[in-house]
Amino acid sequence: MRRLLLARTGGRIGVMRRVAQPVTAAATLLVLIVAIANGFSPRQELWLLVVPLALGLLAGPLAQQVTGWSAHRFAQPVAAFAVLLILTLWLPSGHSPGGPVPLWLVVCLLGLGLLAEPLAQVAGGQPAYGYAQSVAALAAMLVMFWILSIDSEVIDRLPLGSLRVVLVLLSFVLVTGQLERRPAPRRFLQLPATIAALAYLLLRLASPPVSGISPEWPFWCMAALLGAGLLVALIAPIVGQPRAQVLSERVNELSRTRRGALDVQATELRRIERDIHDGAQVRLVALSMKLGRAEERYRDDPETAALLREAREDATAAIRELRELARGIAPPVLADRGLEAAVQSLAHRSGADVTVSGRLQRRPLPAVETAAYFVVAESLTNAAKHAPGARVEIRLDERGGDLFVDITDFGPGGADPAGGGLTGLRQRVEALDGALHLTSRAGVGTQVEAVMSCGW
Amino acid sequence: MRVVIVEDQALLREGIAALLQENDIDVVATAEDGPGLLRIVEGHKPDLAICDVRLPPTFTDEGIRAALEVRRRHPGLGVLILSQYVEPAYTAELLQEGEGGIGYLLKERVSEVRTFLEAVRQVAGGGTALDREVVSTLMSERRGAAVEGLGLLSARELEALELIAQGRSNSAIARELVITPSAVEKHISSIFAKLDLPIADDDHRRVLAVLAYLRAIGADGSSKS
Numbered sequence: 001m002r003r004l005l006l007a008r009t010g011g012r013i014g015v016m017r018r019v020a021q022p023v024t025a026a027a028t029l030l031v032l033i034v035a036i037a038n039g040f041s042p043r044q045e046l047w048l049l050v051v052p053l054a055l056g057l058l059a060g061p062l063a064q065q066v067t068g069w070s071a072h073r074f075a076q077p078v079a080a081f082a083v084l085l086i087l088t089l090w091l092p093s094g095h096s097p098g099g100p101v102p103l104w105l106v107v108c109l110l111g112l113g114l115l116a117e118p119l120a121q122v123a124g125g126q127p128a129y130g131y132a133q134s135v136a137a138l139a140a141m142l143v144m145f146w147i148l149s150i151d152s153e154v155i156d157r158l159p160l161g162s163l164r165v166v167l168v169l170l171s172f173v174l175v176t177g178q179l180e181r182r183p184a185p186r187r188f189l190q191l192p193a194t195i196a197a198l199a200y201l202l203l204r205l206a207s208p209p210v211s212g213i214s215p216e217w218p219f220w221c222m223a224a225l226l227g228a229g230l231l232v233a234l235i236a237p238i239v240g241q242p243r244a245q246v247l248s249e250r251v252n253e254l255s256r257t258r259r260g261a262l263d264v265q266a267t268e269l270r271r272i273e274r275d276i277h278d279g280a281q282v283r284l285v286a287l288s289m290k291l292g293r294a295e296e297r298y299r300d301d302p303e304t305a306a307l308l309r310e311a312r313e314d315a316t317a318a319i320r321e322l323r324e325l326a327r328g329i330a331p332p333v334l335a336d337r338g339l340e341a342a343v344q345s346l347a348h349r350s351g352a353d354v355t356v357s358g359r360l361q362r363r364p365l366p367a368v369e370t371a372a373y374f375v376v377a378e379s380l381t382n383a384a385k386h387a388p389g390a391r392v393e394i395r396l397d398e399r400g401g402d403l404f405v406d407i408t409d410f411g412p413g414g415a416d417p418a419g420g421g422l423t424g425l426r427q428r429v430e431a432l433d434g435a436l437h438l439t440s441r442a443g444v445g446t447q448v449e450a451v452m453s454c455g456w
Numbered sequence: 457m458r459v460v461i462v463e464d465q466a467l468l469r470e471g472i473a474a475l476l477q478e479n480d481i482d483v484v485a486t487a488e489d490g491p492g493l494l495r496i497v498e499g500h501k502p503d504l505a506i507c508d509v510r511l512p513p514t515f516t517d518e519g520i521r522a523a524l525e526v527r528r529r530h531p532g533l534g535v536l537i538l539s540q541y542v543e544p545a546y547t548a549e550l551l552q553e554g555e556g557g558i559g560y561l562l563k564e565r566v567s568e569v570r571t572f573l574e575a576v577r578q579v580a581g582g583g584t585a586l587d588r589e590v591v592s593t594l595m596s597e598r599r600g601a602a603v604e605g606l607g608l609l610s611a612r613e614l615e616a617l618e619l620i621a622q623g624r625s626n627s628a629i630a631r632e633l634v635i636t637p638s639a640v641e642k643h644i645s646s647i648f649a650k651l652d653l654p655i656a657d658d659d660h661r662r663v664l665a666v667l668a669y670l671r672a673i674g675a676d677g678s679s680k681s
Binding site: 274277278281282283284285286288289290291292293295296312315316319320323326327332333335336337341344345348349 | 465468471472474475478510515516517540541543544545548563564566567568569570572
């Protein structure tokens with residue numbers, strides 16, 4: 001269910017992106033066509049502006065449609081570069097209104113923006129990519145606003161409304177393009193920006209400038225939208241559910257359900273142990289008792305008595321095997337009295353000089369108890385095998401909801417961390433999101449440490 | 457001999473009762489849970505209570521707790537725990553409390569009728585009968601290592617002591633070790649002497665010897681944790 005939701009969300013964002021950019025590009029071209037139809041004779045420089053722009057905008061979605069490769073990431077900086085190149089070429093060639101363009105500023109910002117991206121990528125800082133492009137886009141926008149704010153004869157003669165709309169659209173595409181990894185702000189920005197730009201275009205085409213409205217209103221509009229966009233971009237990770245957060249929740253959920261599954265399994269195994277104890281084992285014990293009584297009655301008939309004794313011994317062997325099976329699943333003392341008692345019992349049985357310390361205030365969940373029990377059991381077996389006669393210290397602790405199990409023997413050390421028994425234990429512990437650590441130094445001893453959440 | 461049985465499984469409760477009655481042991485009452493044990497012991501004043509470990513309502517160690525309680529209230533009462541598994545920790549607890557006889561056997565031992573009846577008599581008489589699995593588990597691990605306090609005993613004497621701990625009579629020990637009853641007696645008095653046990657009646661000394669033995673192998677909880 002969760003996964004489906006995730007896929008659906010991702011799909012919707014993908015479609016939005018694929019739809020938004022061609023729409024914006026189409027709007028740009030439409031503006032141009034309208035401008036030409038209105039008697040605007042396109043200058044060479046303008047074509048130079050429009051063609052790469054349209055190409056850049058269209059290439060991205062197209063490339064993505066065809067190859068699935070997200071070419072628009074490259075197409076957009078290319079488009080931005082083209083625009084700025086045209087502007088810097090175009091403005092000084094006699095059309096420069098109201099003073100020279102601060103060319104160095106444009107170039108610096110542009111260069112910074114374009115260079116920052118590959119540099120950031122080389123350095124492995126993926127997030128820098130977004131910032132770099134934003135800087136480039138900001139540079140482009142600054143230039144455009146500067147042009148838009150100029151009120152001169154030359155520009156007034158041009159169908160400036162159209163040109164301005166193109167520039168407004170362009171800057172919006174560039175700016176909002178940077179936010180593509182944050183789908184929510186993109187959605188919030190691109191559509192209103194397009195609407196605002198188109199409204200402005202219609203206003204300018206339909207009539208001379210409306211008195212009382214500051215010609216700078218697109219600037220303020222954009223500034224407000226940009227501010228809102230940035231704000232949304234900052235807030236979105238908190239209020240919205242960015243992919244990383246969705247994924248982290250998914251990871252939490254999976255960990256929780258995996259632990260739940262393990263707990264169910266552990267509980268189920270204990271139930272099986274009880275079923276063996278109360279079912280088959282009881283029947284076999286009753287059977288062996290009856291065979292024993294029959295044996296007593298046939299004492300005078302040695303052949304029958306021998307047969308009955310054999311049958312009784314078979315039953316007893318079956319009981320023993322069932323008991324070992326049940327113990328392997330879940331030792332009775334663990335189910336009955338919990339981890340501390342079970343570890344004490346292991347210490348008693350081991351025959352080595354074992355001390356057990358530590359206290360547990362509450363019983364961990366069955367899966368955790370069982371895993372911890374087998375860590376101790378296996379470690380004691382290993383100690384008996386590789387460090388016979390050595391002193392062993394076992395410590396059980398609970399801190400902050402985590403169970404710490406520590407088994408240290410003061411034997412010869414040199415244990416293999418990849419040994420078969422340990423690998424099995426490690427898997428058991430890691431399945432509970434825990435960790436198992438072996439330290440074994442020759443002449444010092446061997447320490448097995450396991451930590452896992454108690455699961456409360 | 458008057459015996460009460462506490463076992464929640466009817467099949468086993470009736471089986472044990474039938475077996476005892478066939479061998480002229482009176483089963484005066486039965487119960488199915490811990491409080492039931494206290495009640496029938498109070499009401500019937502038996503010589504021995506035979507009790508399961510896992511009993512209702514918790515099906516954990518109710519039987520052990522009830523046995524400890526009944527031994528506190530009736531110090532002379534013999535308690536024989538029958539269980540489907542042996543737990544050294546439970547042995548330790550049972551041995552720490554009370555004066556009466558104590559036994560802890562696997563349920564399938566009941567089918568070895570003669571040995572079982574011997575254990576029943578031993579415990580009812582104030583002696584000790586521990587399952588050979590408890591004894592052998594503890595013993596096998598320690599054999600070879602110097603067992604403190606028992607170091608003076610010969611291998612044969614240790615074997616005899618192991619069998620005493622299991623609640624065997626002298627004649628049973630003789631059969632088991634394939635020696636004569638008089639040889640068994642010799643071994644036993646040698647054990648008493650080496651363990652420096654005070655001269656008293658033989659039954660009491662047997663119990664003391666077993667306790668010394670259990671202490672030495674750490675089964676009474678004193679040398680551990």
